[in-house]
Amino acid sequence: MKIDTSDTPVRACLRFGWTALVMFLLLGLTLEFLHLVKAPWYLDLRIRRELWVLAHAHGALLALLNLAFAATAGACITDARSRALASVMLRWGSGLVPAGFLLGGVGNTESDPSLAIVLTPIGALMVLYAFTVMSTAAWRLR
Amino acid sequence: MPSTLEVDAARRRGAVITLTLLMLAVLPGGVALAERDPFGWAGSDSCRSCHQDHYASWHRTFHRTMTQEATGSSVLGAFDGREVTYWGRTIRPVERDGQFYFEYLDAPGGDVASVAHITRTVGSHRYQQYLSQGSATGDNYIRLHLLWHMGEQRWVHMNGAFLYSDDQGFNDHAATWNHNCIYCHNTGPQPNIVNYEALHRRLAMGERLNFLANARYESQVEELGVACESCHGPGAEHAAQMRNPFKRYWHAFNEDAEVEGIVHPGKLPPERSAQVCGQCHAQRLPIRTNLVETWLKTGPTYRPGDDLLDHVSLISPDTPGTVTKPDIYRLRFWPDGTPRLSAYEYTGLRQTPCFTEGKATCISCHEAHGGSAEGMITEPNRAGASCLNCHQTIAADVSKHTRHPAESEASDCVSCHMPRIVYGVMAIHRSHDIEVPDPVGHAEQDRPDACSSCHLDKSAAWLASTIGEESRPAADAGTPQWLMDLLGGDPVQRAIAAEAAGQDGVALTGAARLWLVPPLLNALADGYPAVRRFSANSLRTLDEQFGTEGPQFGVLLDHYDFIGDAVTRRELGRKLWRRWRDFAAQRRDQPAWIAGAAVNPNLLSELRAQARANAKRIEIGE
Numbered sequence: 001m002k003i004d005t006s007d008t009p010v011r012a013c014l015r016f017g018w019t020a021l022v023m024f025l026l027l028g029l030t031l032e033f034l035h036l037v038k039a040p041w042y043l044d045l046r047i048r049r050e051l052w053v054l055a056h057a058h059g060a061l062l063a064l065l066n067l068a069f070a071a072t073a074g075a076c077i078t079d080a081r082s083r084a085l086a087s088v089m090l091r092w093g094s095g096l097v098p099a100g101f102l103l104g105g106v107g108n109t110e111s112d113p114s115l116a117i118v119l120t121p122i123g124a125l126m127v128l129y130a131f132t133v134m135s136t137a138a139w140r141l142r
Numbered sequence: 143m144p145s146t147l148e149v150d151a152a153r154r155r156g157a158v159i160t161l162t163l164l165m166l167a168v169l170p171g172g173v174a175l176a177e178r179d180p181f182g183w184a185g186s187d188s189c190r191s192c193h194q195d196h197y198a199s200w201h202r203t204f205h206r207t208m209t210q211e212a213t214g215s216s217v218l219g220a221f222d223g224r225e226v227t228y229w230g231r232t233i234r235p236v237e238r239d240g241q242f243y244f245e246y247l248d249a250p251g252g253d254v255a256s257v258a259h260i261t262r263t264v265g266s267h268r269y270q271q272y273l274s275q276g277s278a279t280g281d282n283y284i285r286l287h288l289l290w291h292m293g294e295q296r297w298v299h300m301n302g303a304f305l306y307s308d309d310q311g312f313n314d315h316a317a318t319w320n321h322n323c324i325y326c327h328n329t330g331p332q333p334n335i336v337n338y339e340a341l342h343r344r345l346a347m348g349e350r351l352n353f354l355a356n357a358r359y360e361s362q363v364e365e366l367g368v369a370c371e372s373c374h375g376p377g378a379e380h381a382a383q384m385r386n387p388f389k390r391y392w393h394a395f396n397e398d399a400e401v402e403g404i405v406h407p408g409k410l411p412p413e414r415s416a417q418v419c420g421q422c423h424a425q426r427l428p429i430r431t432n433l434v435e436t437w438l439k440t441g442p443t444y445r446p447g448d449d450l451l452d453h454v455s456l457i458s459p460d461t462p463g464t465v466t467k468p469d470i471y472r473l474r475f476w477p478d479g480t481p482r483l484s485a486y487e488y489t490g491l492r493q494t495p496c497f498t499e500g501k502a503t504c505i506s507c508h509e510a511h512g513g514s515a516e517g518m519i520t521e522p523n524r525a526g527a528s529c530l531n532c533h534q535t536i537a538a539d540v541s542k543h544t545r546h547p548a549e550s551e552a553s554d555c556v557s558c559h560m561p562r563i564v565y566g567v568m569a570i571h572r573s574h575d576i577e578v579p580d581p582v583g584h585a586e587q588d589r590p591d592a593c594s595s596c597h598l599d600k601s602a603a604w605l606a607s608t609i610g611e612e613s614r615p616a617a618d619a620g621t622p623q624w625l626m627d628l629l630g631g632d633p634v635q636r637a638i639a640a641e642a643a644g645q646d647g648v649a650l651t652g653a654a655r656l657w658l659v660p661p662l663l664n665a666l667a668d669g670y671p672a673v674r675r676f677s678a679n680s681l682r683t684l685d686e687q688f689g690t691e692g693p694q695f696g697v698l699l700d701h702y703d704f705i706g707d708a709v710t711r712r713e714l715g716r717k718l719w720r721r722w723r724d725f726a727a728q729r730r731d732q733p734a735w736i737a738g739a740a741v742n743p744n745l746l747s748e749l750r751a752q753a754r755a756n757a758k759r760i761e762i763g764e
């Protein structure tokens with residue numbers, strides 16, 4: 001499969017995807033380190049631990065999906081404006097979803113994330129939009 | 143063949159239907175959760191969804207396991223089929239198909255005369271008691287005869303757990319759970335007496351009957367054991383309110399805002415906060431006699447946050463006893479009013495200036511969700527942080543205040559101000575009536591003291607003379623207070639003295655502790671099982687500490703059973719004395735106390751006469 005790297009939205013998703021993979025790999029290493037040193041402010045706070053693991057998992061997965069978008073968007077979405085908008089929405093969404101989880105685990109209560117968690121559903125809607133555009137375009141392929 | 147657009151439309155409809163079904167699947171669950179029981183209880187599982195950390199810190203406590211259904215994981219006793227014979231009856235604890243039974247035999251090794259199916263357990267910390275529910279008891283739960291002692295890993299007849307003499311019957315402690323243990327060992331207790339009116343009619347017609355013995359119950363509890371709502375109040379309303387995320391975040395940002403439908407003991411005024419614990423850690427009676435019916439039907443009326451004293455009257459030395467037992471309550475206190483049984487912690491605390499003037503409350507030292515499960519005290523508080531919060535000047539020079547080395551156990555605040563003078567659940571506990579040691583005053587009140595419980599070889603007068611003196615007097619001509627308590631005190635004094643001898647922190651070290659042995663051997667002949675048990679345990683501790691430098695009682699003590707039959711006990715007692723005399727004879731080069739001179743025959747008979755005069759049946763009420 002040949003990727004058209006001259007297409008700005010595709011190139012942006014490629015850069016975002018690989019950079020995000022590096023960042024969330026580093027986050028994963030950090031979480032493992034916190035296990036290594038048995039950091040109580042991470043291990044003992046159930047909500048924080050869950051949210052940061054979710055941030056790591058979602059960040060890494062969405063980074064991969066950005067790469068998948070870069071690889072297939074050119075073939076699926078023929079309209080350049082739609083492709084550009086989907087790319088922007090996917091990148092912002094891919095940033096906001098893990099950011100919401102990560103920041104939701106800072107200043108959280110015993111039962112709830114901090115208010116930063118609102119970033120996650122906003123980001124999720126943006127990602128949903130991008131994937132819906134991709135999905136619809138894929139169904140239209142002949 | 144459908145067009146692409148029609149396929150797309152069908153898929154969209156499918157997605158909408160799927161989402162709608164998902165919503166419908168979620169919504170009824172929410173509605174069902176919002177249903178209320180008439181009393182507004184939610185159960186600890188409801189609390190767990192939001193308060194998982196607090197749930198986990200409660201889950202490890204002995205509060206949770208106070209009452210449990212009898213299962214393989216909750217039953218701690220050895221139901222291995224080995225027979226246990228006490229007070230002339232033999233019981234065989236057995237397990238069959240995951241069910242637990244006490245088989246009552248007609249003789250040791252004989253046939254099964256009756257079987258009690260164990261359905262619930264009470265306790266999991268020091269010992270575990272067993273309940274049976276049967277048609278013969280009108281579906282009441284009855285406490286059975288044997289308890290399993292966790293520390294000693296052995297069966298003990300209930301008679302050995304109380305401060306009664308050997309003059310007890312086999313069935314004396316077969317209590318009914320439904321109007322007794324249910325109140326404090328469960329959450330949301332409702333005894334639900336079913337024949338209250340019928341019994342009243344019979345009494346009104348002049349029939350002489352034991353009301354409680356004839357009562358029949360269909361008891362319910364909101365939750366077995368002491369769970370979240372015992373301390374925080376019924377939580378169904380709170381759980382429903384807090385399903386609203388906006389309310390949750392509002393409270394997260396406004397910590398001082400009152401949360402509806404629930405009580406945070408830490409945010410209550412000190413008096414009310416202590417009363418949350420006091421609802422159980424203070425023996426009490428309904429404040430009005432007409433509340434007895436309410437208690438027997440729907441349970442106690444107090445809820446956390448209320449003024450406890452609007453609902454109950456705390457038992458005190460002045461609480462009138464019954465016609466047949468006029469001293470029943472007075473005997474639960476030392477003559478100066480200090481509680482001497484467990485489950486009076488709040489009663490004791492209320493008498494202290496720390497509470498009345500300093501606003502100290504239970505949670506000044508204890509943490510329901512922190513510290514070790516034993517005592518629920520955090521490490522800083524164990525080190526005295528809760529005392530030093532107010533008494534800061536003492537921290538600057540601890541040894542000047544305590545007159546003991548700062549690093550020694552004697553310099554712990556609780557060692558002197560909360561002496562171990564309280565009996566309960568087969569153990570000696572610290573008094574919660576925080577006090578200043580007064581060896582002579584306390585001796586005159588016939589009660590032990592922090593000083594005399596540690597300086598076992600000193601008289602009260604000598605101890606008093608050292609308080610306020612920079613140097614100790616050279617000689618002590620008086621009889622050691624510990625000796626007088628051990629052999630001549632009342633049952634609680636004797637039990638406390640017997641137990642004190644085995645404590646690591648006592649002010650006798652090395653060979654000097656040999657002096658304790660003859661009095662303890664004398665105490666093995668005490669008429670109260672509890673005193674004998676503490677004496678034997680202290681002798682075991684000392685024997686281990688002495689090693690080859692001591693009399694090496696070894697297996698003789700291992701075979702000594704404080705509630706075993708009297709003949710065997712006497713025989714073992716004689717052997718232990720013989721071993722001691724042989725040992726003492728080899729140590730003639732040592733000071734005179736080795737020969738047991740501390741207990742000269744005249745003093746011994748005098749103290750024994752005192753002990754006989756002090757024979758009392760202390761009804762623990764637990």
